[in-house]
Amino acid sequence: MSTNFYVNFIYFIMYSVIGWICEVIFCSIPEKKFINRGFLNGPLCPIYGFGALIVIFFLTPFKDSIFLVFIFGLIVTSTLEYFTSYAMEKLFHSKWWDYSNNRFNINGRVCLLNS
Structure with a gap:
């Protein structure tokens, strides 16, 4: 992971937008209408940005083993999703x-099927 703040910021924004786009497509197609999956006033899902940065940071040492990247990626991203769900429920008093x-x-x- 780059120690350059600006590079990491660009990664965060880029993956937050890509995550938002994927969520919108995934949810809008079955409903046959636009479903905004962000909780912000813009096309961002920060959990994807944070997830990407965490994956880049923690999984770079294992880049030569696709199996370890898969296993640790599953663990790291599922842990992030679990604690994000818990925090958002406590902060906003709602299940997202x-x-x-x-x-x-x-x-x-x-x-596990979504992880």
Whole structure:
């Protein structure tokens, strides 16, 4: 991971926008209408930006092993999603996502099939 603040900021914005686009497409197609998946007033989902930075930072040492990148990537991103869900529920008193109806979920906060 680059120690340059500006490079990391660009990564954060870029992956936040890409994540937002993917979420909007994934949710809008079944509904046949536009569904804004961001909680901000713009095309950003910060969890994807933070997730990308964490993945870059933690997984770079394992870049030569696709298996370790996959396993540690699954663990790191699922942990981020779990704690983000918990924090947002406490801060906003609302569930932003719920995997309770999916198999292999942990407290409805993360789901192995989505990880």
